[in-house]
Amino acid sequence: MSVxxxxxxxxxxxxxEVNALIKRFRFVRRDGGPxxxxxxxxxxxxxxxDHGTRRMNPYxxxxxxxxxxxxxxxVRRDDAGRGGSLFLHRHVTPGMDLVIxxxxxxxxxxxxxxxxxxxxxxxxxxxxxxxxxxxxxxxxRFELHYSARTRDLAAYAxxxxxxxxxxxxxxxxxxxxxxxxxxxxxxxxxxxxxxxCGPKGMIGWVCRTAxxxxxxxxxxxxxxxxxxxxxxxxxxxxxxxxxxxxxxxxQSLLEAIEAAGVDAPYLCRGGACGECETDVLxxxxxxxxxxxxxxxxxxxxxxxxxxxxxxxxxxxxxxxR
Amino acid sequence: MTTSxxxxxxxxxxxxxxxxxxxxxxxxxxxxxxxxxxxxMIAAATDAAAMLARSHIIYVPGPTGTDRAETLRALGAAQxxxxxxxxxxxxxxxxxxxxxxxxxxxxxxGTEGVIGQVQQQxxxxxxxxxAVQTEHRGSTVRRVQCVHCKGxxxxxxxxxxxxxxxxxxxxxxxxxxxxIAAFQGVNIDAEDPGQVPPPVERFA
Numbered sequence: 349m350s351v352x353x354x355x356x357x358x359x360x361x362x363x364x365e366v367n368a369l370i371k372r373f374r375f376v377r378r379d380g381g382p383x384x385x386x387x388x389x390x391x392x393x394x395x396x397x398d399h400g401t402r403r404m405n406p407y408x409x410x411x412x413x414x415x416x417x418x419x420x421x422x423v424r425r426d427d428a429g430r431g432g433s434l435f436l437h438r439h440v441t442p443g444m445d446l447v448i449x450x451x452x453x454x455x456x457x458x459x460x461x462x463x464x465x466x467x468x469x470x471x472x473x474x475x476x477x478x479x480x481x482x483x484x485x486x487x488x489r490f491e492l493h494y495s496a497r498t499r500d501l502a503a504y505a506x507x508x509x510x511x512x513x514x515x516x517x518x519x520x521x522x523x524x525x526x527x528x529x530x531x532x533x534x535x536x537x538x539x540x541x542x543x544x545c546g547p548k549g550m551i552g553w554v555c556r557t558a559x560x561x562x563x564x565x566x567x568x569x570x571x572x573x574x575x576x577x578x579x580x581x582x583x584x585x586x587x588x589x590x591x592x593x594x595x596x597x598x599q600s601l602l603e604a605i606e607a608a609g610v611d612a613p614y615l616c617r618g619g620a621c622g623e624c625e626t627d628v629l630x631x632x633x634x635x636x637x638x639x640x641x642x643x644x645x646x647x648x649x650x651x652x653x654x655x656x657x658x659x660x661x662x663x664x665x666x667x668x669r
Numbered sequence: 670m671t672t673s674x675x676x677x678x679x680x681x682x683x684x685x686x687x688x689x690x691x692x693x694x695x696x697x698x699x700x701x702x703x704x705x706x707x708x709x710m711i712a713a714a715t716d717a718a719a720m721l722a723r724s725h726i727i728y729v730p731g732p733t734g735t736d737r738a739e740t741l742r743a744l745g746a747a748q749x750x751x752x753x754x755x756x757x758x759x760x761x762x763x764x765x766x767x768x769x770x771x772x773x774x775x776x777x778x779g780t781e782g783v784i785g786q787v788q789q790q791x792x793x794x795x796x797x798x799x800a801v802q803t804e805h806r807g808s809t810v811r812r813v814q815c816v817h818c819k820g821x822x823x824x825x826x827x828x829x830x831x832x833x834x835x836x837x838x839x840x841x842x843x844x845x846x847x848x849i850a851a852f853q854g855v856n857i858d859a860e861d862p863g864q865v866p867p868p869v870e871r872f873a
Contacts, residue, residue: 458797460792460795460797461795462794462795463795533771533772534693534770534771534772535770536770536771536772537769537770537771537795538766538767538769538770538771538773538794538795538796539771539794539795539796540771540795542771560691561691561692561693561771561772562690562691562692562693562771562772562773562774563771563772564796564797564799564800565799566797566799566800567771567796567797567800
């Protein structure tokens with residue numbers, strides 16, 4: 349059960365190959381009506397029927413939040429993933445019907461900031477596109493530092509540079525270019541907020557460096573959606589509904605709970621939002637906590653689990669669900 | 670000793686204990702007994718000399734007359750400024766914040782009026798309020814805004830008290846505004862004018 353606003357039935361209006369790895373999809377409402385306005389940094393969960401397997405993946409909205417005629421997402425193909433991005437790349441074509449969630453924002457701009465400093469890595473550029481569109485309209489001060497493997501893979505870099513000039517700085521790995529993070533973070537006016545979206549390693553590097561240079565935690569924002577990792581199958585007892593279920597190797601615990609007909613809350617399905625937090629009533633074994641939500645103490649305590657991304661190995665796991 | 674307050678409504682601020690943190694600079698503001706929180710923090714710092722070399726200390730004597738300016742001056746910070754009142758050091762504080770870069774740590778210790786107003790200035794400079802470290806020491810007198818005339822009375826000791834601007838008798842609530850940096854004062858005899866309970870010295 350998705351929490352909050354109702355789902356939106358959409359039609360795929362356009363599919364564009366942005367580069368060798370990334371495709372862009374445009375969704376419009378099937379009834380022709382306007383989409384809800386969203387805020388820069390928001391995402392939607394795309395509901396897919398992949399030949400009988402239900403896939404629900406979160407993607408950042410990259411279109412202008414003021415454009416209510418449709419939503420756009422950019423999807424990087426993950427050949428080693430569980431299949432959501434491959435399904436979108438291979439099977440989703442213009443004219444197809446899909447269902448998406450209403451937008452949810454776990455990565456909003458802090459409107460109190462004097463300046464927004466954005467650091468993007470690869471496909472992590474997408475939430476910044478909608479944020480920059482919003483800031484340009486409001487006249488907000490921003491600076492984007494965007495790193496990608498090659499110029500060809502630096503999606504939307506040309507467009508960003510053309511529109512925003514020296515507010516955008518591009519770093520290409522194959523040219524040996526790298527962000528001079530220490531220097532960048534030491535030269536920012538008081539009241540700057542820092543935003544980072546990209547691969548796990550980059551987010552960790554930026555957050556650690558900011559902390560060591562005295563940036564307050566409340567001025568540092570990051571977003572990383574995790575794909576539910578694959579693993580060994582395991583059994584779970586659902587105490588409230590009185591069911592015992594088996595989670596398949598490529599299935600998430602949340603998906604297995606849903607497949608058993610048990611209505612569990614969720615929002616982002618990527619370990620970020622905290623909505624699916626579930627009480628653990630019994631645990632004889634090891635929970636692989638893969639989320640960004642629970643604190644380290646909570647993870648060690650094994651009294652809570654985030655079923656969207658976390659798995660289990662051991663004898664018994666009993667959940668309050 | 671850090672002041673401990675009885676539990677109150679959520680809006681009432683909660684203060685911590687100052688701890689030296691890594692930073693590219695350190696802005697330290699204190700009034701009255703807050704000086705002791707500063708010397709305690711410096712004494713516990715791993716590299717006090719390096720911290721002081723990048724510190725700017727602003728000190729105001731407390732509302733009950735405590736003046737430990739010479740103790741703080743003797744620490745040998747890069748900059749030390751004693752101000753006769755908080756209002757007098759406000760232009761300096763605003764200039765420091767306007768010129769500062771991210772990475773500067775802000776510490777404030779002493780009475781609630783000064784703690785709240787430094788936090789307010791930091792927020793106006795774009796910093797999240799949580800970025801300011803706070804510690805309460807000394808007098809518990811309050812800075813109270815009259816909800817009727819909007820005037821602020823400093824160093825309120827009794828409850829109720831007469832508003833220093835409009836003269837209404839105000840009941841002092843725990844309801845606090847970070848934006849205004851003041852507690853809320855509400856007319857206590859609005860329905861029965863003249864029926865004012867005797868003032869009790871709640872804040873010392």
